[in-house]
Amino acid sequence: MALSYLTVLPPELKLVTYYHIELTDLLTLSHVSRLWRALVLGDRRWNAWFDMIIDPVSGHKARDFMLGLHVLNTISKRTVVNLCFSTECSICSKDTPNIFLPLLKRICDDCLDPEEHAVMALSAALTTFDLNEKEVKDIVILQSPKQVKLVSTLAVKNVAIEKFGSEAELETHFQTRKARSQQAYEARVAEYDAATNERNRLIANGDLAGADAVTLKNKKKIPKTRPMIPPILKPSYTPPSYQALAVMPTNFLVIKADNTIVAHALVRCEICVIISELCSTFKLYPGPMRPEALPDHEYEAHYAREDDSCQGSAAANASGMCDACMNRLAIDMKEERDELRAAAASAT
Structure with a gap:
């Protein structure tokens, strides 16, 4: 009933009402109607609140941190501001300054699990879970200083589970692809070894012309190195530096009685x-x-x-x-x- 009264107010009263609404309710309000969404998204205070968010140790702004990872324009400032109204770890509820950017959740050092919160290169994640970039366009993609695109392994896996129907179906699909890759890899290695041995035999017999004629299927000459192991057959590894890049330490925001915001550090x-x-x-x-x-x-x-x-x-x-x-x-x-x-x- 209260919501219906709110929607029929004259525009002038809606604007007055807007500035008395709890700040933590603004994002919810943006889903009510186009007018309220326009008010919330056009509110210039979000920029000021976002600029209050800093790394309490280094003093660097969250803006600079996110700019360095190329996510300043892909993660909403409103989302980060709302994350900073709370300090509780999303897993254990203990206070923490850490926001894990790929999942947009606060996660403390004790709960930051190397497997559950692994960050891997986007290319490796797509290969592992048989996805393309269009299918993961809605997840957070960070870019390391070395220009490597990084994603949450868990987030990509969840996209794959939705695509294939269930985690069991995903695992079956993965094992099938892995078996095929293993079979194809072993065939390439066997062909390479056979051709190399034959070439060496001909060279030992002085038949250089015959040795030059030995090649692999669909290749003009024998490569200098053996076939590389496909990524799907390699054990997954997440460098600790990748995970460290994904954690943004911040202060937190407090709403005062007059509905203004102040920033504090833990x-x-x-x-x-x-x-x-x-x-x-x-x-x-x-x-x-x-x-x-x-x-x-x-x-x-x-x-x-x-x-x-x-x-x-x-x-x-x-x-x-x-x-x-x-x-x-x-x-x-x-x-x-x-x-x-x-x-x-x-x-x-």
Whole structure:
């Protein structure tokens, strides 16, 4: 009912109403009608919001990151802005600054699986899944600095599953193609070996003219090297650098009470960082978090355990201290650093 009232409003009131709609609802609103879509897509604020998105470590803008991968004009700025209203990993819901561009999802370091989130060259993906470029035109295609087009293996596989009907049908099709390629490859190798052996025999007998006449089927001369293994027969391999290219670390956007947007960066618990510095085997936990969550974490994970008794040498970790002693030392070091920073700030 509310939606029907919204559609019959005069244009002037629609425009006024538009600027009071929650920013996170704007993309949904763009699907209501042509008028609302025109308003949403023509809103110049998207550019300003997009420019707020930066890599919190390097300070580089997301615009430059996406421009370097040639996806600035293929991935909607509105999509990226909406991704930055949330910081939750799409798999485990833990806060993360990482957006995995090929799937347009936030995925934390722990959930970024080398197989599930593999990135491979587009040409290899098309060969592997028997597709053409027109069939994958709707998936995100990155371009590495070396001009290699990269895609999510999972995204291409999903296109292939839809094409062939099911994952089982895709696997059957793949195995059939692989068997045919193996058979054809072995036949080419056998022909090459036979021709090379015959040529060498004739040369050894001094029959150079006969040796020059030996060739392969449909070839004018014998190639210098054996036939190359078809890509479908090679084990798949994703260079780690490819996956690293596909991850865009960003800050996040917060909507204030007056419907304006401000940008924030996730923070790490300094005490956790100090503990990881003291003990290299300590797994940094819980990683980046929203600033408002930091005080509760510091209290629960560290200050509430400050008076825990020493567990003795039997419970010592790689640093030679038990967890309770390490926690107290890290708290002391953090407080010393706070005092030094405060003194430096007052001196300036």
